[in-house]
Amino acid sequence: MGALDDLVAAHADAVYRYALRLARDPQQAQDLAQETLLRGWQSRHKLREPAAARVWLLRIATNLQRDRLRTARIDLPLVGEEPDRRTGGGRRLEEQENVQRALAALDELPPRQRQVMHLVTIEQLSHDDAAAVLGITATALKASLSAARRQMREKLKDIYDEIRGARTRNG
Secondary structure, three states: OOHHHHHHHHOHHHHHHHHHHHHOOHHHHHHHHHHHHHHHHHOHHHOOOHHHHHHHHHHHHHHHHHHHHHHHOOOOOOOOOOOOOOOOOOHHHHHHHHHHHHHHHHHHOOHHHHHHHHHHHHOOOOHHHHHHHHOOOHHHHHHHHHHHHHHHHHHOHHHHHHHHHHHHHHO
């Protein structure tokens, strides 16, 4: 296995996370990630800049998912269950519940906003790289990101207010 093969394999986790956000089903995400990595490996000679491998692979995943949705014309179900609403059990349980709620809220966003939020916040891509993955301008990405953040704040208002209050009290 060459250096480029290692580079493609190094991004497998990021590709799967992104595929899961796109497909919202673990089995479909696994299939999408495998197909993405296979296509990336088969087309590895086209990758001119190894530093761009992650963006390139995420772009392949985006295009594959668009093709799948175009041919299937189905409405995909949300992944996971309703967030656990238990109380008590300490701070760690509350934090896990908040993460569950945030992921559920992320899954409820429109597809473009969900993709933008995932690429920028979870994969930590720059705005330019995320825009390249989605095939949109940086301006369009920023508009989608702003709308997604606004919706996330609305959906998670209680968590947002609690965090903002803690930051204000702590300095």
